[in-house]
Amino acid sequence: MMQTQLNLTTMVKHAEKYFADKTVISRTLSGVHTIPYSKITERIHRLAGALKSLGVGKGDRVGTIAWNHHRHLEAYFAIPTMGAVLHTINIRVSPDDLAYIINHAEDKVLLVDEDLFPLIERVKDQITDVEKIIVMTDKEELPETSLTNIASYESLLEEADPDTELDDAIDENTIAGLCYTSGTTGRPKGVAYSHRGIYLHSLALGLKDTVGLSEEDIAMPIVPMFHVNAWGMPFAALWFGTTQVLPGPMPTPQILAELVEDYKVTMAAGVPTIWMGFLQALEQGNYDTSSLRCILCGGSAAPKGMIRTFESTYHIPFVHAYGMTETSPIVTLARLKSYQQELDEEERLELRSRQGMVVPGIEIRGINEHGDIPHDGNTIGELLVRGPWIADAYYKNDRSEESFRDGWLHTGDVVNIDEEGSVKIVDRTKDMIKSGGEWISSVDIENALMAHEAVFEASVIAVPDPKWQERPVACVVLKEKKTLTEEEVKEFLTPQFAKYWIPDRVLFMEEIPKTSVGKFLKRALRDQVEEMLSLSDSSS
Amino acid sequence: MMQTQLNLTTMVKHAEKYFADKTVISRTLSGVHTIPYSKITERIHRLAGALKSLGVGKGDRVGTIAWNHHRHLEAYFAIPTMGAVLHTINIRVSPDDLAYIINHAEDKVLLVDEDLFPLIERVKDQITDVEKIIVMTDKEELPETSLTNIASYESLLEEADPDTELDDAIDENTIAGLCYTSGTTGRPKGVAYSHRGIYLHSLALGLKDTVGLSEEDIAMPIVPMFHVNAWGMPFAALWFGTTQVLPGPMPTPQILAELVEDYKVTMAAGVPTIWMGFLQALEQGNYDTSSLRCILCGGSAAPKGMIRTFESTYHIPFVHAYGMTETSPIVTLARLKSYQQELDEEERLELRSRQGMVVPGIEIRGINEHGDIPHDGNTIGELLVRGPWIADAYYKNDRSEESFRDGWLHTGDVVNIDEEGSVKIVDRTKDMIKSGGEWISSVDIENALMAHEAVFEASVIAVPDPKWQERPVACVVLKEKKTLTEEEVKEFLTPQFAKYWIPDRVLFMEEIPKTSVGKFLKRALRDQVEEMLSLSDSSS
Known part of the structure; x- marks a missing residue:
């Protein structure tokens, strides 16, 4: 050849x-331009x-x-x-x-x-x-x-x-x-x-079984072009002749909803915080979003409740994906296999709220101290990734060896993998909570909390505990004009989890500290919680 | 990376x-097996x-x-x-x-x-x-x-x-x-x-804008696995988890129609002669072909009339593609751009009967004696192809240089390219007819003939002519129980072409000689016609 x-x-x-x-429809400070x-x-x-x-x-x-x-x-x-x-x-x-x-x-x-x-x-x-x-x-x-x-x-x-x-x-x-x-x-x-990585990643985005990016699409990458190349979409979109809507400086949820309506956007990509804001805009305004064939969501786990709201209230198909800067980013995507379409709605939603199947071209493993984890949807291990659009080192950096070992990227994400090969991120290795010798997933509790109608966002972290080694503490931001007590939150969680998973404390906050790309910054949150708890201890 | x-x-x-x-649904001599x-x-x-x-x-x-x-x-x-x-x-x-x-x-x-x-x-x-x-x-x-x-x-x-x-x-x-x-x-x-060529070609087959081969498909490669790897479908299908229906030994049109009905085939791939036979089976039998989302046709040009019959009579979308053994094979595929969907039915059919747009990853040129031909849908030149799944030589063969020059495969196909980049094969370089200094496309006349309701198949070749250098002769196979005279054929063609394009002679035959993969074998046909004409000359 x-x-x-x-x-x-x-x-x-x-x-x-x-x-x-x-x-290309480009929003700049002077307005929206069609080029x-x-x-x-x-x-x-x-x-x-x-x-x-x-x-x-x-x-x-x-x-x-x-x-x-x-x-x-x-x-x-x-x-x-x-x-x-x-x-x-x-x-x-x-x-x-x-x-x-x-x-x-x-x-x-x-x-x-x-x-x-x-x-x-x-x-x-x-x-x-x-x-x-x-x-x-x-x-x-x-x-x-x-x-x-x-x-x-x-x-x-x-x-x-x-x-x-x-x-x-x-x-x-x-x-x-x-x-x-x-x-x-x-x-x-x-x-x-x-070049090779971007080229192959672009082909992967065009596969019918992944994002299926097409000439017919009007694609709006909301995820910033300074963040993993807007998930590689601008590269693939130009190649495939896809119309692109680039939302420009400081795009508010209202601006995004207007762009969707005005330019009949068929697919848009962003992190869960973007979609949370977008949902609020849809609740407040009266936007026509019927052109959307797909919302692509990644960066961190989308709460199941959010997926449900997009699909049942607004009839916008919601596709959950997983990747990171080191992976170009696409690694997995939650699509159902043909025979899974026959499952009932709740089971399908459950599957589609997982991070999904690895895309063709990429290989994954989950490993724990015993080796490769079984595909049983239960056993947890760290996710390892390999493939032609996966980094093999950090650029001019001696700390590369921590993450890149034996030919695999060690993602630091803790996952289980089900019988069908679908991956679920349970936590970051560093954010898992070990209580009385058992693992607790902070992400699972967070997702449950965010499904509560009064909760805007929630994050769960470990605090040191003399008896149990670590115990979970929940940090909750309420929606405007909503109230909730610590007891009510615990009662809400109780039927959903084993008793030892229920956070010992629920702290209400104005905001949860986030990284520059909208992920919860748990390091900063831990400092903040430590301070709050020591204040409440000393005042009690 | x-x-x-x-x-x-x-x-x-x-x-x-x-x-x-x-x-995999596999038909063997002992029956159909699901594995x-x-x-x-x-x-x-x-x-x-x-x-x-x-x-x-x-x-x-x-x-x-x-x-x-x-x-x-x-x-x-x-x-x-x-x-x-x-x-x-x-x-x-x-x-x-x-x-x-x-x-x-x-x-x-x-x-x-x-x-x-x-x-x-x-x-x-x-x-x-x-x-x-x-x-x-x-x-x-x-x-x-x-x-x-x-x-x-x-x-x-x-x-x-x-x-x-x-x-x-x-x-x-x-x-x-x-x-x-x-x-x-x-x-x-x-x-x-x-390996690289097959891998990339498989990704190309999975693109939504090409064949869109998917896990959801039930794909039946009718094109033989001994012919350009059944157009690469078995490779891509296994990778993507596509259900495959492999039609086994000596598949008759009836067997193929039954497989489509029994296994709810969603896409099938074959050369025009296969689809001509398939159409006859559909006319004679009462098969449910509603599962078919796509018939993929390549190898040689599909007559427009056949495309129309599949689509309007049987509601089976017909996709025309182009490639050859040297190209793995996919080079072009006739899909409409989003804004071409607004054209009227006849214009869309016209576009879709062309060989279509080059797929992402492959580059093409049309060249004639003046260099690159303009994309005007009119000027003709030889098609050149380049890309990572295009051969760069024949295997251990010194005749490679004829076809592989300056980094391009010289296909020997004569094409025009329209303003949108869509390719139309006009003829083989060797089959073009040069009459009085003007080019005549044998393929165009063949397609016109095959659109006649009494014609089963037709082939047009050049015969030497003392005055015009070459003149076209049409060889026609009639459908069963149909009759047609030489004059009727010429009258049928007259309104469609310039006068000098109308074949001097129309010969009726039982069969047109074909290559082992079902293409007209014009070399053999020329010998046969020469013999027929000399017989008719000597008898006259």
Whole structure:
């Protein structure tokens, strides 16, 4: 067979030739713009030319600090197809981490959104390798700034050669992308994505049995383009000629619901917190969401109650998936096998609230101290993952060996696997609660709590206990205008769990601390709970 | 990213772990058998063990002379996953070519169907490297034969180790399969398929925008497993857990229609001649074909009239695709873009009778003497193809350079490409008719003829002409009990074509000679026509 390379240049060229008239709908600060792929691909050529003229060469890192919009999409393809590395930077990390990430990646050029410019100004004295900062704005003028090495994205494109060649011979193992995980401990760690990994992951997204991303879709990645490449959707969508709706800066649930209605979005992807907010918007407004054939949800476990509400109240099919920054991200997806369609509604919901089946191309194992766990839906073990779009190390980082051992990624997620091969995340290895020698899943209790009609969100953590080693404590945020007592919460949980699973304490809070990508930050929560409990102890 | 190999072992393991309860429905000489994938994968391990014990090692070729059934499917995976080469042999070639193919491939072992055993007995004195012939039969006894080096497939499997390991470290560029094209000139030429090529081609078949092969499907490859791996369907189907219906020895249209009805087949794949026969069966019988979501048709152009009949009379969606042995085979597939769905029925049918859009991963060009042809739906040129599942040479053959030049496969097919990128095969380069300096497409006239209600099939060839260089002659086979005169045929064509396109002569025949895979054999037809014309000249 021909040794053609599995690279992003093939993907751009396909879109350029065959989907010139399909569109990208891009929300920027100046409004919502509909831009044909013919224009997007022309601008990809121009951006590649502009970056070359700034001295960006093969292997150089180009950082982006940007929302989901068409310029970011152009960067997604222009940077890798000139042989450079697209480094998407999480806008929600601390200034210290931001400087660390930029310096660790040795970014040579940064592409920064106008409204995110303050982030980079704040750390300007800390960053070491950046030679040029390109401002992405609809306006004629650049923002006022003390930075001197800035340029306008649009001016650069205007001057650049629209016929700049994209390199179609790029070796498929070349790094195309770089994304730092917002880990809950230590400095962020970089994950490098190869052209080959992105290409294969894109094919996986197009499979009918996974996401089935199609030319017919109008896809809205809500998950940020600075977070695991918006789950790889912009790559696959451009390749397949899918219409993309990119929701731009600070998309509120209302804005998202309007975009769905106005542009007849057929599939949208985001983390559970996004969908919780979206549900509230649907409750308050009167939006037509009938175009949605699929909501894709991952990043952390979606409560069963939420899945039920989307499907029975709003008739929006809800698809649960699992992955992480290290896995590009898709690893599993909860679809039913054909013969499982015959189960009753409750059983189907139960199965679909699991993380689901591993997608073709990826291999998984669950291991505990005895070896591989049986597929019995009960025994728990850590999830290991292997495959051509799974990272094999952190980027220039000696801590890689903790996670990458014996050819497998050790995810740190505790799972069981049922007879059909469907995975359920029970907890993070670090968040499991061991009480009296027995394991308690914090995630299971959290999901039960979040199914209560008065609960907005809930998180369960372990606190040290002299007798039982650890005991669960529940932290609950109530919905507006709702009340609930500690006793009522315990009574609600009692019929659902073994007695020793019921949290000893229920603490009501205004908010649960979260990571920059919306996951519960249990480390911070533990500190907070420790403080609350010691205060309540000392006051009692 | 991890350097895991894109090989068939991953695919088998996936099916083994996750689709144990899905089934293969296999028609053999003893009847129709429903076999779970758990059994199929166990037998794949056993077959690999059995072949090892016969001395088959990495790189050795193992030939199959077999229909579409479960044993052939087992061979499809057992042979490549032990590092050997699956050589599928066309049962319809001449004895001479059969011996040539076996010797050229240096097959060490052959797997032969009981009822096809006479084929190999006939050439037993010509074959040079075969050490063992394994007979695939449901019976206890082996056929009576003068051959001494034979063994029973089932006995070998019974004795073999069900825990024989499949090699999951096989380099993806290793040859997995070998198939000889039944060319119309010269000796058959071998095409070698790599693990990587088959893996990627399988993913392409699963894309929602191509065939969308799914776990939910009940797929029936009618195209023989000895012809381009039944278009790669058995590979993809096992990986995705698709139920497979393998129609076994000598499947008549009636048998196929019964299988569709009995097993609720959702998609079936075959060449136009198969579908012509199938249509006749549907006309004569009363079959329930409502389960069919898709008929996949390729190998040669399907007449528009046939597509229309399937869709309007039987409500069976008909999907036209294009490929060849050298291309694994899928290159293009006729699906409409979302905005083309708004066209009227006739326009949609016209588009869907083209060979369609190139699938993601493959690149195409049309070239003529001026370079790349414009995408205007009019200018014609030869189709060139490139991509990771396209062959780069014929197997151990010095004639490779004719077809593989400058990194592209030169298909020998003449096409035009429309504004949307959809390809239409106009002719074979060798079958185009040049009359008075203008090109005439034999395929276009053939399709027009086959749309006539009295015509069963038709083929158009060039005959030398002293004045015009070449002139078209039409060869027509009438449907049973239908009559038609030469003049009537010409009158029928006149409104559809320029005057110089109308064939000078219309010859009525009993049958049009075909290649072993059902394509018109124009070389033989030319000889026949030459004879007929000289007879009619001398008699006039």
